[in-house]
Amino acid sequence: MLHEITFLCIAAFAAGFIDAIVGGGGLIQTPATLIALPQYPVATLLGTTKIPSFLGTSIAALQYARIVELRWKLLVMMGSIAMVAAYAGSRAVTMVSNHFMKPVIFGMLILVAVYTYTKKDFGTAMAKGHSKKNEWLWAVLFALLLGFYDGFIGPGAGSFLILFFISFLGFDFLKASAHAKFVNLATNTGSIIFFGASGHILFQYAVPMAICNFTGAMLGARLAILKGNTFIRIFFLLVILITIIRFGYDIFFKTPL
DSSP states (O other), rough: HHHHHHHHHHHHHHHHHHHHSOOOOOHHHHHHHHHOOOOOOOOHHHHHHHHHHHHHHHHHHHHHHSSSOHHHHHHHHHHHHHHHHHHHHHHHHHHHSSSGGHHHHHHHHHHHHHHHHHHHTTTSSSOTTTTTTTTTHHHHHHHHHHHHHHTOOOHHHHHHHHHHHHHOOOOHHHHHHHHHHHHHHHHHHHHHHHHHHHHOOHHHHHHHHEEEEEEEHHHHHHHHHOOHHHHHHHHHHHHHHHHHHHHHHHHHHHHOO
16 A cells, blocks of 8 residues: 555646646546556546645645736636536546547647647737627636536646636736636535545545645646746646647547546
């Protein structure tokens, strides 16, 4: 058990670090849990990862909140919807396979990577004169879809949130990352409520992983704040590329989850 916890703690630290900057920590933490604990159901492993994700996201959100002006009304609305949707997504993962969604996500990620790479000023500054027409409608729809996705599969959810805040609300990467963390807190909460109530959390692994995720997230958020938008943009592209490789491998080689 000791070597399993050590392996999972290293993965949790890396996940917290990456997730605090651009999201996507689940790309490391989820597969690591599947490798280390194959004897448990997938729903139990997903539930276990939500505890460290929540703690790591919490410290990152607090650090961002100290320097970034947040739109609290928007966050409360999106967070409330996303939490309920994540609960539904987590419930769904215990009943149906999530493999059918992967080809769709794979294609979307390729488009995101190409767009971000070719549009050099994407997310490096606040968009001036950004239209606020239908802003709240898009926020509701995205919170609903992203919340369900995060509860159902998870990896890459934070990156999609950042993309939304930049593309639809005109935020720069730093402000988008800050807002994404608070919505992510809500999705993690929704999933934890379901997985906890249904006995799908292994606390003997979740607690030490949470401590390591917390430490990684603290360092990641500080680095993102220190380096600024250009650094976050490059990191964002790297995480999207890794996500594409991960989902591509799952699709074409038919690995679990």
